[in-house]
Amino acid sequence: MIKSDKLLRIAKESALLGGLVLKENFLKVSTDKIEEKAEKDFVSYVDRLSEERIKEHILKNFPDHSVVGEESGGSQESDYVWYVDPLDGTKNYIAGFPIFGVSVGLVYKGQPILGCVYLPYFDNLYWACKGEGAYKNGKRIQVKQKENLKHCFVAYGFPSRAKRNLSIYWEIFRDIFDKVSAMRRPGAAAVDLCLLAEGVFDGLAEFELNPWDVCAGMVIVQEAGGEVWLSKGLALRTDIVAGNKTAFSYIKDVIYLKLGEDYEPARGS
Numbered sequence: 240m241i242k243s244d245k246l247l248r249i250a251k252e253s254a255l256l257g258g259l260v261l262k263e264n265f266l267k268v269s270t271d272k273i274e275e276k277a278e279k280d281f282v283s284y285v286d287r288l289s290e291e292r293i294k295e296h297i298l299k300n301f302p303d304h305s306v307v308g309e310e311s312g313g314s315q316e317s318d319y320v321w322y323v324d325p326l327d328g329t330k331n332y333i334a335g336f337p338i339f340g341v342s343v344g345l346v347y348k349g350q351p352i353l354g355c356v357y358l359p360y361f362d363n364l365y366w367a368c369k370g371e372g373a374y375k376n377g378k379r380i381q382v383k384q385k386e387n388l389k390h391c392f393v394a395y396g397f398p399s400r401a402k403r404n405l406s407i408y409w410e411i412f413r414d415i416f417d418k419v420s421a422m423r424r425p426g427a428a429a430v431d432l433c434l435l436a437e438g439v440f441d442g443l444a445e446f447e448l449n450p451w452d453v454c455a456g457m458v459i460v461q462e463a464g465g466e467v468w469l470s471k472g473l474a475l476r477t478d479i480v481a482g483n484k485t486a487f488s489y490i491k492d493v494i495y496l497k498l499g500e501d502y503e504p505a506r507g508s
Contacts, residue, residue, distance in 0.1 A: 240347065241319070243353065243368040243369075246345060246352075246353055246368070247353060247355070247366060247368055249296065249297060249300045250343045250345065250355040251366060252296060253292075253323075253343050253355070254342075254357040254364065255357055256293060256296055257289040257290070257292055257325050257326075257343075258289075258340075258341045258358075259292075259359075260285060260288050260292060261289060261326060261332065261339065261341065262360075264285045265332065265335075266335055283329070283333065285332070286309070286310050286326045286329060287310050287311075287325075290308045290309070290310045290325035293306075293323050293343065294311070294313075297321050297323075297343075304321060305317040305319065305320045305321065306321045306323060307320060307321065307322050307323065307450065307451065308323040308325065308451065309323065309325065309449070309451045310325065318347060318348050319346070319347055320345070320346045321345050322342075322344045322345075322346065322454040322473070323342070323343055324341070324429060324451040324455075325341060326339060326341065327339060327340050327356075327429040327430060327452065328426055328430060330399075330426060331425075331426050331427060336426075337360035337361070338425045338430055339358070339360070340357055340359070340429055340430045340433075341356065341359070342354075342355075342356050342429035342451060342452070342454070342456065343355045343356075343455055344450075344451070344453075344455030344456075344458065345454075346473065352369040353366075353368050353455075353458060354366065354367050354456060354457070354458035354459045355455055356429045356430070356455050356456060356459065365433040367436075367462035368462070369458065372463075373458075373462035373463035375437055380436055380437040380438070380463050381437075381438065381463050381464050382464045382482070382483050383441055383483060384484065385441055385483060388486065388489055389418065390420055390441075391419045391441035391442055392420050392422075392423070392439070392441050393415060393419050393422045393423075393442040393443065393444070393482075394422070394423055394425060394431040394434070394440045394442070395423070395424050395443075395444055395445070396424050396425075396426065396428060396431065396444075397445070397447065398447045402476065407497055407498065411493055411497050414496075414497075415444065415489075415490055415493055419441075423440075428445050428452045428456065429453070429456045431445065431456075432456025432460050432481060433456060433459055435460055435463075435481055436456075436459045436460045436463035441482055441483050442480075442481070442490050443479065443480070443481045443482055443490075444479070444480050444494060445478070446478045447476045447477075447478065448477055448478070448479060450473040450477075453469065453473070454473060457469070457479070457481070460481050465482060465483060466481065466484065466487040467481045468480045468491060478494070480494060
């Protein structure tokens with residue numbers, strides 16, 4: 240296995256390269272340069288250029304690795320598979336809402352081992368390697384462990400092109416909202432996971448995501464002392480629940496009650 244320090248260095252450099260593209264083009268993307276690749280699913284030259292720079296840097300250093308990007312896809316044949324979201328929060332970015340980032344995650348023989356997320360607007364770099372803790376700009380970060388659910392601050396997200404009946408998401412939102420301090424929907428899963436890891440959020444529930452959305456962030460949360468669960472593992476249209484022990488258990492149980500045939504309850508697990 241390749242040493243984690245080399246893998247982490249390339250992950251950081253790749254995220255920063257992609258982030259530079261985002262910085263240079265923020266508030267400069269005109270509507271005529273935005274494409275709708277599917278209903279309510281947008282992409283611009285910024286997404287593509289960021290991904291191109293990231294993939295190029297990874298493969299230059301690890302030519303035998305696989306890289307799977309949101310925009311260009313890729314194989315998963317290597318022991319090492321990099322999952323890249325070159326612009327997490329595309330709609331935020333297009334609208335000028337500064338909650339967006341670059342996500343670079345690494346899986347080794349099916350297990351997520353490394354994550355790096357860069358937030359260009361704030362110049363914040365988050366990273367974690369399995370067993371080595373989680374960091375923001377070089378400073379160790381940890382999930383806040385709160386015992387009282389009513390003090391928990393929760394992130395929530397579902398896709399605008401949701402495949403499920405939207406009423407299910409309203410019901411889940413209502414049941415969580417009723418018990419916690421507050422809920423927010425920033426619209427960028429990788430960013431939300433990093434905010435959870437540093438103690439801004441206490442819990443998170445987001446739906447119908449893909450491996451490049453969650454791979455990096457889940458490692459960062461776990462290394463920050465949080466719990467993470469994926470409904471389908473690192474697969475297409477997976478749901479994610481994450482948080483401190485209090486929020487995680489409650490949120491996962493709420494979702495189980497609404498989507499019981501696909502889930503197992505958190506209690507007793």
